Amino acid sequence: MKPVVLIIGKPNVGKSTLFxxxxxxxxxIVMDYPGVTRDxxxxxxxxxxxxxTLVDTCGIFEEPANELEEAAKNKVLESxxxxxxxxxxxxxxxxLTAEDHYLANVxxxxxxxxxxxxxxxxxxxxFEINILPELYTLGLGILFQFPQNIIKIWMS
Ligand SMILES: Nc1nc2c(ncn2[C@@H]2O[C@H](COP(=O)(O)OP(=O)(O)OP(=O)(O)O)[C@@H](O)[C@H]2O)c(=O)[nH]1
Ligand SMILES: [Mg+2]
Known part of the structure; x- marks a missing residue:
């Protein structure tokens, strides 16, 4: 079986665009509002x-607002x-927001x-001044940037 690459993140961060x-x-489907991708x-x-195999997801909702979101969340967790x-x-x-920290913990x-x-x-x-230091606090692996050069770095 081919390796499976899963794209995850809170709503509207650009998961489907990257996919x-x-x-x-x-x-x-890419839209300028959150909650577009479901299945x-x-x-x-x-x-x-x-x-x-690349998989686009809706991410994980910290507090699902309805059964649909709950089901979607569970599916991603299983994946x-x-x-x-x-x-x-x-x-x-x-x-980062609370949603990112929740996901990082998962x-x-x-x-x-x-x-x-x-x-x-x-x-x-x-980015380097305002955001990068904060991202390191997540303690999650290496950092990549998109759109500038993610693909280049990713494969190197
Ligand atoms: N400025 C900028 N906008 C981006 C970038 N990537 C995506 N977007 C925009 O961000 C918005 C959300 O993009 P999506 O790809 O739909 O985001 P998503 O994470 O799949 O969203 P959900 O499916 O709702 O969770 C769209 O308006 C995109 O055009 C980027 O690198 N820079
Ligand atoms: Mg999406």
């Missing part, structure tokens, strides 16, 4: 000659063990396969 970019298709979306992907790599996406422009149990990805990093200078 589409990596599979080079507009398969997942997990799977796609076969290939990068640098390596094939893998963690079955994934080979988990891309934990955070907002590199606005920094992911600590599978820490060795988690990569923290800061998305929406349009100004690296601002």
């Amino acid at each position: 589409n970019r990596l599979i080079k298709e507009k398969k997942a 997990q979306i799977f796609s076969e992907a290939r990068y640098d000659g390596r094939a893998f 963690l063990d079955d994934s080979d790599l988990i891309l934990f996406i955070v907002d590199g422009r606005n920094g 992911l600590r149990k599978v820490k060795n396969k988690v990569l923290l990805v800061a998305n929406k990093v349009e100004s690296y200078d601002k």
